[in-house]
Amino acid sequence: MDSVERRRKMDLSLILNRCKSGDALAWEALVRRFQGRIYGVAVHYVGNPEDARDLAQEVFVRIYENLETCTDAGLFLPWLIRITRNACIDHLRRRKARAHGKDVALDQIAEPADSRDTPEQQWTDNSRKRLIHRALQELTELNREMILLKEIQGMQLDEIASLLKVPLGTVKSRSNRARIELAQKVMALSCER
Amino acid sequence: MECRIFEERLDVFVAGNLPAEERRAAEEHLGECARCRTLLSLVRGEEALAPQEEEGLILSILNTTSGTACANATLLLCDWIDACLPQDDCEMLSLHLDHCRDCRALAAALQELKECLPGMAEIEPDESFTDRVLAATVGLPRRAWHDRPRPDSLQWWRRLLRRPRFAWEAAYIGALLFLPALGSPARLPLDAPEVTQASRAVMRSGGQILQETAAALTERGKTATRSIRDLQLQTRTVLTATAQSQGRTASAVRRKASSMLDRLMRNLLGNSPVKERQDVPQPQNRQQPPPAPNHRPA
Numbered sequence: 001m002d003s004v005e006r007r008r009k010m011d012l013s014l015i016l017n018r019c020k021s022g023d024a025l026a027w028e029a030l031v032r033r034f035q036g037r038i039y040g041v042a043v044h045y046v047g048n049p050e051d052a053r054d055l056a057q058e059v060f061v062r063i064y065e066n067l068e069t070c071t072d073a074g075l076f077l078p079w080l081i082r083i084t085r086n087a088c089i090d091h092l093r094r095r096k097a098r099a100h101g102k103d104v105a106l107d108q109i110a111e112p113a114d115s116r117d118t119p120e121q122q123w124t125d126n127s128r129k130r131l132i133h134r135a136l137q138e139l140t141e142l143n144r145e146m147i148l149l150k151e152i153q154g155m156q157l158d159e160i161a162s163l164l165k166v167p168l169g170t171v172k173s174r175s176n177r178a179r180i181e182l183a184q185k186v187m188a189l190s191c192e193r
Numbered sequence: 194m195e196c197r198i199f200e201e202r203l204d205v206f207v208a209g210n211l212p213a214e215e216r217r218a219a220e221e222h223l224g225e226c227a228r229c230r231t232l233l234s235l236v237r238g239e240e241a242l243a244p245q246e247e248e249g250l251i252l253s254i255l256n257t258t259s260g261t262a263c264a265n266a267t268l269l270l271c272d273w274i275d276a277c278l279p280q281d282d283c284e285m286l287s288l289h290l291d292h293c294r295d296c297r298a299l300a301a302a303l304q305e306l307k308e309c310l311p312g313m314a315e316i317e318p319d320e321s322f323t324d325r326v327l328a329a330t331v332g333l334p335r336r337a338w339h340d341r342p343r344p345d346s347l348q349w350w351r352r353l354l355r356r357p358r359f360a361w362e363a364a365y366i367g368a369l370l371f372l373p374a375l376g377s378p379a380r381l382p383l384d385a386p387e388v389t390q391a392s393r394a395v396m397r398s399g400g401q402i403l404q405e406t407a408a409a410l411t412e413r414g415k416t417a418t419r420s421i422r423d424l425q426l427q428t429r430t431v432l433t434a435t436a437q438s439q440g441r442t443a444s445a446v447r448r449k450a451s452s453m454l455d456r457l458m459r460n461l462l463g464n465s466p467v468k469e470r471q472d473v474p475q476p477q478n479r480q481q482p483p484p485a486p487n488h489r490p491a
Contacts, residue, residue, distance in 0.1 A: 037314060053322060060329070
């Protein structure tokens, strides 16, 4: 069992309880479990690996300080994404460049290598991800955020509605429109190649 | 028989209800026209269209009726990929996808995205990231739920002022306060109660001035050229005509009346200076306004 699977199999509520009681080992486990998620959200929002790294660290500090306020392990991930999103939006406002993030150089970002995949499979997957990432950058900010929250991070529609403060029906229709637009962009980019 | 007439009577011909004479003409036309023979065999179901011709026929029918169904199919594609589409819609959409290459490609792209996107949720940072986070959180105090910082009032006001829409909200509230305090900038109609009331006040004060002036002149031994009643009537006529012709507000009518009274008094006294009253406000603007069209100086 590799470290990624081991991290995922640990009981989150147990980790949270031990973190609250001041267990440094549990806190390290929590950081290792969610660092990829937080860093991934930050990269998609700010589009810059260095800024995303600093933001992810800032988010973990906030989580550490406010860990007592999270009482339900089931709501931990939406809470995490909410904090990350708020930090990213604050950062983008400060940078005054929220409209267009820079292209992310995926080569610079270390991705987890799955030992089960062959090198050819990994290369195909990475090239496909690059294509999708390019298509994502061509979406509007609203559609990109919808894809990030629902399709990539797997948040529920009601969680997204609560996060973005929009009605549930609006989230569903926006999400479907964003998916269609992304699929059309991917098709167009595939044809260009 | 022409092809057009044959096409119009085709249903009746197939049903066998065509009159004998027309039937004979139709059969003669069928012997000469291969196109109408094909049409008749298609209608009778004796011959099927080639697949390409059938697609073309369906497309032409759709184009002349409802248009293609691709837009509706696109709306349902996401639910179809997520397997949450009702059975009826699912069957109709599958039928459409069997015949529409573009929608089929879009569905394939959506399916691929559904498989790929969740894999992009996590991007692992470099190895030193965890150590940096752990170092940054060592010894940090942790807040309990009841120790959450509450924003003080000063911060609240600062945040309020920084909001982009604050200027609009302030302008709206200012307008709400301004209107009741200073009144509407729109002109009042002539028959508005405010105008009538102001006109009556002007009449009363004008009449009073004239009475007192005449009394003062009589005491000095001079005789007024006209009676006070005539002057009051003329004043009322002039004011009404002016207000009607210019449509002024209450304050404008009051100013106008004051200047008119002043002018009347000058004419009455032969341009001699009028004794100023302390209890009656004097008009600020001494410049004489142009007389009304129907105004005759006294």
